[in-house]
Amino acid sequence: MASCVDERYFASARDAGVPIDQLLNLVGAGIVLQPRQLAASAMARLCDFEWGPTEIGYGGARGGGKSHWAIAQLADDCLRYPGLKCLLLRKVGKANRENFEDLRRKVLPGIRTSYNKTEGTLTFANGSVIKTGHFQNSSDVDAYLGLEYDVILVEEATTLTKSKVDDILTCNRTSKPGWRPRAYFTTNPGNVGHAWFKARFIDPWRRGAETETRFVQATVRDNRHVDTGYHAKLKRLTGWKRRAWLDGDWDIAAGQYFTTWRHDTHVRPDIGYGFAEPDWRVWLSLDYGFAHYTAAYLFAIDGDGTAYCLDEHAQRGWLVDAHCEAITAMLERNRIARHRVETILAGGDVFKRESDGERVSDDYERHGYKLERANMSRVDGAAEFLRRLGDVDRTPPLRPSLYISDHCSGLIDCIPGLMHDPARGEDVKKVDCDDDGFGGDDYYDGARYGLMHVATPPPPKLIRTPGRRVF
Ligand SMILES: Nc1ncnc2c1ncn2[C@@H]1O[C@H](COP(=O)(O)OP(=O)(O)OP(=O)(O)O)[C@@H](O)[C@H]1O
Numbered sequence: 001m002a003s004c005v006d007e008r009y010f011a012s013a014r015d016a017g018v019p020i021d022q023l024l025n026l027v028g029a030g031i032v033l034q035p036r037q038l039a040a041s042a043m044a045r046l047c048d049f050e051w052g053p054t055e056i057g058y059g060g061a062r063g064g065g066k067s068h069w070a071i072a073q074l075a076d077d078c079l080r081y082p083g084l085k086c087l088l089l090r091k092v093g094k095a096n097r098e099n100f101e102d103l104r105r106k107v108l109p110g111i112r113t114s115y116n117k118t119e120g121t122l123t124f125a126n127g128s129v130i131k132t133g134h135f136q137n138s139s140d141v142d143a144y145l146g147l148e149y150d151v152i153l154v155e156e157a158t159t160l161t162k163s164k165v166d167d168i169l170t171c172n173r174t175s176k177p178g179w180r181p182r183a184y185f186t187t188n189p190g191n192v193g194h195a196w197f198k199a200r201f202i203d204p205w206r207r208g209a210e211t212e213t214r215f216v217q218a219t220v221r222d223n224r225h226v227d228t229g230y231h232a233k234l235k236r237l238t239g240w241k242r243r244a245w246l247d248g249d250w251d252i253a254a255g256q257y258f259t260t261w262r263h264d265t266h267v268r269p270d271i272g273y274g275f276a277e278p279d280w281r282v283w284l285s286l287d288y289g290f291a292h293y294t295a296a297y298l299f300a301i302d303g304d305g306t307a308y309c310l311d312e313h314a315q316r317g318w319l320v321d322a323h324c325e326a327i328t329a330m331l332e333r334n335r336i337a338r339h340r341v342e343t344i345l346a347g348g349d350v351f352k353r354e355s356d357g358e359r360v361s362d363d364y365e366r367h368g369y370k371l372e373r374a375n376m377s378r379v380d381g382a383a384e385f386l387r388r389l390g391d392v393d394r395t396p397p398l399r400p401s402l403y404i405s406d407h408c409s410g411l412i413d414c415i416p417g418l419m420h421d422p423a424r425g426e427d428v429k430k431v432d433c434d435d436d437g438f439g440g441d442d443y444y445d446g447a448r449y450g451l452m453h454v455a456t457p458p459p460p461k462l463i464r465t466p467g468r469r470v471f
């Protein structure tokens, strides 16, 4: 049995949710994991159940013990199911291609395995195999496609695009009775795959709404084995690299536009339905789309000039009448009477005449929603967004004047992923959603139109007559 395994270790494994058979399996193999690694391994075992997840993500910063955990978890799987076939895809430079042998000696000191260097296969006594695949570029992983793998583990997953990962996952299938195919991912924030990984793992994790995925965040602070020099090196980093690699901040990516966005500050779960006081100004905004999303927002501003994005309606492929119904429902659940809504601001496309002479805005008007032209300046809108986010990390902090309800999940997921437009640095890069509806900026556009309603200079104060309808 591995040294440093004592009562306390058993207790921490139990606290992390590790089932006893798994714990004995790991300890028997000489594998001693740290609390976050134990939590990730416990989640990997949930993949055994029909109702359990099929994808586990681990990491989120440099030095959090990702590579160590990756091998340990594959060993746990291999030891319990004879003949298991695993693929371990590792992002490596040419220089460290040979490192895998060191790694397996370090992580699996107590297991008899044989490593075939030429084939890159690690074989266990029970016939289970880990095939190691190394990649430097996305295209390198094509060499491993086409076969069937019971388990696939991708290290540095955000260095791969979503379509490349989807390609790899087509190989994640099994013909073994009692085994459920699964995939594990380790990674840091940033890189070309940042957005898909965040959407797939981080956003559901933050919302407490994980279904097929589970994520365990681990930074260098969760790894007591890391040498102080490595830790100090991470601490010397600045800018987005520090936030991504040291802090494991998922709201950062190289080229991120809204670098002052802080999920914990700007997203306010206390902004529930009925949050707006009766004397606050309220209004709606809308970015229209059919193939793309229609994203509508309900805003309010308090007497101090702090704006609140209270609620969101976002759907694609819907006709105008369905959107109007949803917007009406949004007002009702927020207990906002229609006559309080100052305006509904929309992008210019809804006012364009179609071939039949009709405008989308006419459709909305028929349902009682008279749309008005939003200020569509992209650069002004981005500047206003930035201004309202404030800067809580500055000394002294610049207090935000925009808060967003956690009902606005599309907007919350979208803002941190927005990038500078390389051709026009002061603008946000325009991005369309993919075929799955993922990754578009319609949410941001919809909210931007709304925010411009209270941009400086302020519009004249509305003099409200009770019961008067203003749109
Ligand atoms: N459970 C453990 N027991 C012993 N050593 C560990 C354990 N977990 C991690 N380590 C050690 O901590 C160091 C960093 O771990 P590892 O390389 O797995 O982190 P990483 O997240 O993959 O780092 P990077 O971001 O640089 O790829 C390594 O020396 C590793 O051997």
Ligand SMILES: [Mg+2]
Residues within 6 Å of the ligand: 066, 067, 068
């Ligand atoms: Mg690593």
